[in-house]
Amino acid sequence: MKVLITGATGLVGKAIVAECHKQNMTVHYLTTSKEKIKQQDNFKGFYWNPTKKEIDIACLDGVEVIINLAGASISNRWTAAYKNVILNSRLDTLRLIKDTLTKENHVVKHVISASAIGIYPDSLTNYYDEETTAISASFLGQVVDKWEDMTDTFVELDVLVSKVRIGLVLDREEGALPQIVKPVKFGAGAAFGSGNQWQSWIHIADLASIFMYVLNNKIEGITNGVAPNPVTNSELTKAVASVLNKPLFLPNIPKSLMKLILGDMHILLFESQRVSSKKIEEAGFQFQFVNINPALQDLLV
DSSP: OEEEEESTTSHHHHHHHHHHHHTTOEEEEEESOGGGOOEETTEEEEEEEGGGTEEOGGGGTTEEEEEEOOOOOSSSOOOHHHHHHHHHHHHHHHHHHHHHHHHSOOOOOEEEEEEEGGGSOOOSSOOBOTTOOOOOOSHHHHHHHHHHHHHHGGGGGTOEEEEEEEOEEEOSSSBHHHHHHHHHHTTOOOOBTTSOSEEOEEEHHHHHHHHHHHHHHTOOEEEEEOOSSOEEHHHHHHHHHHHHTOOOOSOOBOHHHHHHHHGGGGHHHHOOOOBOOHHHHHTTOOOSOOSHHHHHHHHHO
């Protein structure tokens, strides 16, 4: 099988490419950087520029499944201009893929797009599953809502549409975990705000496996890409300190201070979403990392 992946060189993309290769799938990938184009038997790069509506249509040759991970990082400061980049980078990429499929002969049967648990409202008490219809009024909630709406338009092309709502991805070298680890290593670790906000995390290996499970089992609609046991921010901070054998003695970091430092982006640290993984489990998926401590042991020791 041939799979086309956008965002293949990012954190999640690299893990999914590795899984595809383990399953003897050929990967085509789209990149905005001509320097990142490789031509190997099972890994072929193609150039695109979604803002200019440019795409090498050879990327679709023989492709049956598209995995869309494209989108600007949410980890840069959220200026008004950068908020537009965050939104448009997600919509423009999907729009270009859809327009290309509409015009070209292709054999694509399934589109799987990344999404995010940021669509769920901030709550210390709610437990969200895929049936939840409430949408966060936050900037991220609105971005994810529009992102998913754009993904849903692919049903007009008579293809299966899947969306994986990704939680806090834990990886050894990239993403949030190294940023959490750094202050803890220097004895300066502390929870944020009350520390009671829920963090629905997932080990990178399990997330890549979920994408492949959705692909192989043709799971339609929304799937939450989170581990079965969310933890609070305090629990996560304590677990990191415990695995690293470091003390935690500083008071919690006030929300007002982080808002001053990060601006609007501070909500990434303080929003609370406790999210269920039951749908994918009931579909037969088995997690490698169910609890936070073994996940951290695997990544940090």
